[in-house]
Amino acid sequence: MNSDEIEMIEGYRAAVVKTFAEVFAAEAGRFPEGQRLLRRFNEAVVYAMAGSPLSAMSEAHNEMCVARALLLNTKPRFSTLAYEAALQGCAKPLTSAASQRMACACM
Numbered sequence: 001m002n003s004d005e006i007e008m009i010e011g012y013r014a015a016v017v018k019t020f021a022e023v024f025a026a027e028a029g030r031f032p033e034g035q036r037l038l039r040r041f042n043e044a045v046v047y048a049m050a051g052s053p054l055s056a057m058s059e060a061h062n063e064m065c066v067a068r069a070l071l072l073n074t075k076p077r078f079s080t081l082a083y084e085a086a087l088q089g090c091a092k093p094l095t096s097a098a099s100q101r102m103a104c105a106c107m
Contacts, residue, residue, distance in 0.1 A: 013045045020064045027071045033083040037064050
């Protein structure tokens with residue numbers, strides 16, 4: 001990666017982290033795993049700058065977008081949001097059983 005590409009990715013990372021850190025901090029009571037998603041995104045950016053595919057970075061960003069949309073949803077307003085939630089009666093998280101990573105509970 002050249003210096004222009006690195007600068008572009010660093011700017012993208014800064015903007016994404018600022019946006020989602022604010023939302024996740026404000027909604028920490030309903031979604032305590034927001035920091036986990038931010039860490040996952042930051043790790044994906046580091047890997048991308050080291051030569052890994054950019055798709056991991058996009059996937060992590062998309063997951064944060066889904067979480068944000070669910071948190072901002074008002075009809076219904078979710079009382080809790082869990083990332084990679086465990087399935088009742090199953091040792092594996094939701095991601096092992098389905099393609100969705102978010103689980104919600106309505107108020």
